[in-house]
Amino acid sequence: MSDNLLELDHVTMKFGGVTALDDVTFAIRRGEILGLIGPNGAGKTTCFNVVTGVYAATSGGVHFDGTSLAGLKRFQITKRGIARTFQNIRLFPDMTAVENVMVGADANHRTSVGGALLGLPRHHREEAEGRNTAMELLTFMGIADRAGDAARNLPYGYQRRLEIARALATKPQLLCLDEPAAGFTPAEKVELMDLIRKIRAQGYTVLLIEHDMSLVMGVTDRIVVLDFGKVIATGTPSEVQDNPAVVAAYLGVPDDDA
Amino acid sequence: MSLSESLRSVTSGSYSVSRLGEALAKQSRSVRWSFGAICILALYLLPWWPSVPVLGWIVETPGTSFPSVLTDQVVIFVLVALGLNVVVGLAGLLDLGYVGFYAVGAYTVAILSSQHANLPWLLCMPIAVLVSMIAGVILGTPTLRLRGDYLAIVTLGFGEIIRITANNVEWLGDSRGISNIATPPSIGPLKFTVLDAKPYYFLGFTTILIVIFLLRRLENSRVGRSWNAIREDEDAAELMGVDTFKFKLWAFAIGAAIGGLAGSLYAGKVQFINPNNFPLQLSILFLAAVVLGGAGNMWGAVVGGALVAWMPERFRGFADKRVFVFGVALVLVMVFRPQGLIPRKIRKERWLESWKPSTEADLGGKE
Numbered sequence: 001m002s003d004n005l006l007e008l009d010h011v012t013m014k015f016g017g018v019t020a021l022d023d024v025t026f027a028i029r030r031g032e033i034l035g036l037i038g039p040n041g042a043g044k045t046t047c048f049n050v051v052t053g054v055y056a057a058t059s060g061g062v063h064f065d066g067t068s069l070a071g072l073k074r075f076q077i078t079k080r081g082i083a084r085t086f087q088n089i090r091l092f093p094d095m096t097a098v099e100n101v102m103v104g105a106d107a108n109h110r111t112s113v114g115g116a117l118l119g120l121p122r123h124h125r126e127e128a129e130g131r132n133t134a135m136e137l138l139t140f141m142g143i144a145d146r147a148g149d150a151a152r153n154l155p156y157g158y159q160r161r162l163e164i165a166r167a168l169a170t171k172p173q174l175l176c177l178d179e180p181a182a183g184f185t186p187a188e189k190v191e192l193m194d195l196i197r198k199i200r201a202q203g204y205t206v207l208l209i210e211h212d213m214s215l216v217m218g219v220t221d222r223i224v225v226l227d228f229g230k231v232i233a234t235g236t237p238s239e240v241q242d243n244p245a246v247v248a249a250y251l252g253v254p255d256d257d258a
Numbered sequence: 259m260s261l262s263e264s265l266r267s268v269t270s271g272s273y274s275v276s277r278l279g280e281a282l283a284k285q286s287r288s289v290r291w292s293f294g295a296i297c298i299l300a301l302y303l304l305p306w307w308p309s310v311p312v313l314g315w316i317v318e319t320p321g322t323s324f325p326s327v328l329t330d331q332v333v334i335f336v337l338v339a340l341g342l343n344v345v346v347g348l349a350g351l352l353d354l355g356y357v358g359f360y361a362v363g364a365y366t367v368a369i370l371s372s373q374h375a376n377l378p379w380l381l382c383m384p385i386a387v388l389v390s391m392i393a394g395v396i397l398g399t400p401t402l403r404l405r406g407d408y409l410a411i412v413t414l415g416f417g418e419i420i421r422i423t424a425n426n427v428e429w430l431g432d433s434r435g436i437s438n439i440a441t442p443p444s445i446g447p448l449k450f451t452v453l454d455a456k457p458y459y460f461l462g463f464t465t466i467l468i469v470i471f472l473l474r475r476l477e478n479s480r481v482g483r484s485w486n487a488i489r490e491d492e493d494a495a496e497l498m499g500v501d502t503f504k505f506k507l508w509a510f511a512i513g514a515a516i517g518g519l520a521g522s523l524y525a526g527k528v529q530f531i532n533p534n535n536f537p538l539q540l541s542i543l544f545l546a547a548v549v550l551g552g553a554g555n556m557w558g559a560v561v562g563g564a565l566v567a568w569m570p571e572r573f574r575g576f577a578d579k580r581v582f583v584f585g586v587a588l589v590l591v592m593v594f595r596p597q598g599l600i601p602r603k604i605r606k607e608r609w610l611e612s613w614k615p616s617t618e619a620d621l622g623g624k625e
Contacts, residue, residue, distance in 0.1 A: 052497060078499040092490035095483075096605050103487045106480045107499025113508050116479035117472055123479060130480075135613055150604040170499050 005030045005174055005205050006051065006082075011060035013046055013229075020046040022229040023060070028174065033196065033206040035220035035237075037213075039249055042226040044209045045087055048176055051207075052084050053077040065173065079107055083172035085163040087179045087209075093152035097143065097162050100151050101134035104169030137165040141195070157188055161195075168199070175199065176207045181215055193219045217241065225249065283606065302463060304328060305456050319571040325455035329527055331567035333462030334520050339547040339563030340469055340556065341516025346545065347554035347602070348482065349509035350489030351402070352410040355417030356544050358397075359514040361536040362390045363521025365424060368531055371440035373431055379440040383522045390518020391511045398510035402503060405492070417541050425533040435532025439525045450526070458527045465523065466560075469516060473556060476512070485509055489554075550591060552598025561599055 004027040013021040021043045028034045036044050049055045051062055053074040062069045069077055083104070092100050109126040116123055138144040141161040146154055151162060160180055167175055177196070181189045189212060196219050200206055210216045216223060217237040225233040225240055227249040233240050240246055282290055305325040308314040319327045338360060345353045366386035370377045377385075401412045424430045441450040448457040476482050484505040487495035496502045525531055543566055551562020569587060573580040591599065 054493075054497070073501075074496045075499050075501050078497060084497060086494070090491050090494040092487050092494070094490060094602070094604065095486055096607055098607055098610065099483060099486070099605060103483055103495065103500065104498050106483060109480050111480045113476065113481055113512070116476050116481050119475060126480065131609065131613070148607045148610045166498060 003029050005065060006207070007063040008047070008051070009061045009063060011047075011050055011057045011062065013043075013050055013055060014058045020229050021050065021057075024226070024229070024231055025060075026224045026231055026234060028205055028207055029222075031200070031203065031205055032221040033200050033208060033219055035216040035223040036207060036209045036226065037211075037216055037223060037240075038226035041228075042249075043229040044226055045178060046229075047226065048084060048178055048207075048209065051176065052082055075107075078170055078172075081171070081173035082176065083167035083170045083174070084176040085160075085167050085178055085180060087182065089159050089163060091151040091159060091162060091166070094150055096148050097138060097151055097154060097158075098131070098134045098147040100162055101137055101165050101169045102130040104166040105130040105133045107170040133169055134165075137168050138162075140168075140198075141165045156183060160184070164195075164199075168204075172204065174205045174207060176209075178209045179211060180208070181210060181212055189215050283608075298467070302460065304463075305459055317568075317572075319568070319574065321574050322571050323455065325459055327568060327571045329455045329458040329462055330524070331571065332564050333459060333466065334524050335544070335547055335567035336466055336560050336563035337462070337469065337520040337523070338517055338544050339551060339559040339566075340466070340473060341513045341520070342544050342548050343551075343553065343556060343559035344473065344476075344485070344516070345509050345513035346548050347552075347559065348477070348485040348489065349506055350485075350492075351506060351509060352406065353413045353510075353513070354410050354541055354545065355397075355413035355415065355420075356513070356517055357536050357538070357541040358413075358417040358420040359390045359393060359517030360521040360524070360540070360544075361417075361420045361424065361533075362393045362514075363387065363518030364525040364531050364535070365430060365436075365521075366390070366518070367522045367525040368436040368439045369430070372438045373436045374429075377440070379442045379522075379526045382440065383442075383519070383526070386522040387515050387518050390521070391515040393518075394511040394514025395507060397514075398507045402506045402510065414538070414541075417536075417538060421533050421536050421538075424536070431532070433533060435530060435535075437530040439529045439531065441529065442526050452529070455527075458523075462523055465519065469519070470556060470560075477556070481505065481508065546588060550588060550598060552600040552602060554602030555598070555600050558598050558600035558602070565599075 006028040008024050008026055011021055011024045012019065024043070024047065036047060038044055046055065050057050053069065053072060056070075064077075064080060064082060069080070072080070092103065095103075109130065111120070111123045111126050135144060135147065138147050141164060143154075143158045143161050143165070146158060151159065154162060164175075164177065164180065180196075181192050184192060193215060196206060196208065208216070208220060220237060222235065223233075223237055223240045224231055225243070225246050232245045232249060233243045235243070282293060285293075305328060308318045308324045318324060338356065342353065342356050345351050345356070363386040366389045367379065367382040369375070370382045370385060371379060397413070397416050401409060404412060425433050442458075442461055444450060448460065450457050450461075484495070484500045487498070487500055488502050488505060492502055547562040547566040548559050549562070550566060551560065552558025570580055570584050573583045576583050595601070
């Protein structure tokens with residue numbers, strides 16, 4: 001088995017005339033926290049969407065755990081072991097926090113109409129298992145005190161954490177976080193960094209999109225930098241930080257170099 | 259009592275129903291069960307309510323036999339609203355052709371018990387449910403890839419296709435319809451004849467109870483959760499591992515099956531059907547019943563279905579203007595209770611109070 005959990009192999013994604021991803025190749029190793037950074041519009045979320053099956057790549061392939069994800073439906077990719085959160089929170093607003101997480105846990109369940117109508121033992125077992133998983137995850141994320149509240153009534157920080165809990169409930173191997181700290185105060189960001197480290201310590205591999213440089217530098221093992229759909233740098237946080245191409249992408253090129 | 263007064267009493271009545279539900283939820287299991295049993299008994303005795311003082315004046319239907327209103331209208335509408343609520347209220351799929359499934363159920367019974375065979379009603383009914391369910395799958399498989407408005411338009415077409423086909427195909431009795439449809443078999447003293455509507459009411463009400471029991475099981479399971487997730491955010495649901503197409507198709511099939519069940523009861527009662535019994539307007543009224551009662555709430559669907567069926571008969575005294583009165587009543591209820599009379603509730607997770615962490619917080623690692 002290869003060390004790489006997820007491999008993007010020369011992925012190109014075009015929307016009409018716009019090339020959102022241009023020959024992107026990188027890999028995520030098992031157990032690492034990989035940061036995906038880049039200026040606005042660099043293609044980070046598009047990259048997420050290709051990995052999770054929202055878009056089918058124009059060319060190139062995505063390999064997860066040694067097999068290609070081509071042709072799989074979104075829910076099948078989730079069941080293979082890739083879970084994600086959304087840049088703009090997308091919870092099920094009128095469902096309780098614990099129900100939101102139970103939907104995620106259901107990815108591992110098989111009860112359907114027949115089992116539910118007859119009240120088969122598997123239905124009861126899976127319901128109990130779903131509740132326990134959900135409550136443990138809510139406790140882990142520190143939001144179990146509002147488990148019975150509707151998701152839309154939760155404070156913003158709780159909603160962000162609830163999204164992570166819901167994604168973890170699907171028992172993924174790879175957790176993709178799309179700007180999980182957006183809108184957080186510095187103190188909340190520090191808490192979130194600890195949380196991401198704790199998640200990794202449980203054996204998950206994490207792919208993290210983030211704008212906040214201090215968060216990315218502090219928590220990731222390696223960083224991939226995208227700019228205009230191309231990978232312009234890969235390496236440890238300190239390597240990337242000193243890379244002139246990265247500095248140019250974020251801060252622009254000084255006039256005298258132009 | 260003026261119209262606005264009676265309307266206010268209807269809406270405030272639904273408030274107190276909600277409050278009653280909350281008060282009951284706090285009671286012990288035995289109190290809740292006995293309250294439920296008394297309600298069920300009282301509803302079984304519904305055909306006799308018009309002879310009760312005061313209550314009788316409220317429920318009576320001037321000019322029409324009250325038990326007939328119950329069986330031909332109320333029972334049918336409640337069943338249909340329960341089925342449509344699965345599709346519209348739970349899974350969030352707008353279906354404007356629901357009358358099509360109702361017609362398929364009724365026509366299946368008519369064909370098998372009169373037009374082309376002589377099967378007993380009791381055998382026709384499950385076949386009708388199955389055939390409607392298959393019709394739901396056939397309609398759903400291509401169309402459930404559409405969303406929102408597009409789905410609504412396709413289903414609208416489906417309802418019309420069924421009616422127009424029945425109107426033009428001689429094998430289906432064309433515009434003359436089908437008569438001599440079999441009635442349900444007698445059960446002891448309960449004889450299903452044209453003379454007495456009450457046995458049909460008992461049969462219909464019992465069917466409603468069974469349907470409610472089964473739907474509750476679905477709602478409180480992975481299936482119901484998936485439907486809710488699809489309604490709330492279909493894309494997010496799929497990315498969380500919900501096989502959205504499969505569960506939408508199940509919602510359609512189950513909704514269609516209940517619609518077909520209602521159709522088979524209707525055919526067994528009236529014993530004569532023709533295409534004019536299944537107009538587009540009926541689809542709209544079915545949807546009105548669900549929305550009026552509170553889409554997504556099963557008890558709302560029951561109340562909405564009963565009101566939409568009963569109100570036009572109650573207002574029959576207004577003669578030509580009764581449809582107008584009925585329409586105004588609907589509009590006013592929607593103004594004062596936009597979420598419906600008994601709105602969808604945030605789930606009460608009663609088990610949370612007694613939930614204890616099995617170990618200290620831990621993800622348990624991955625598999």
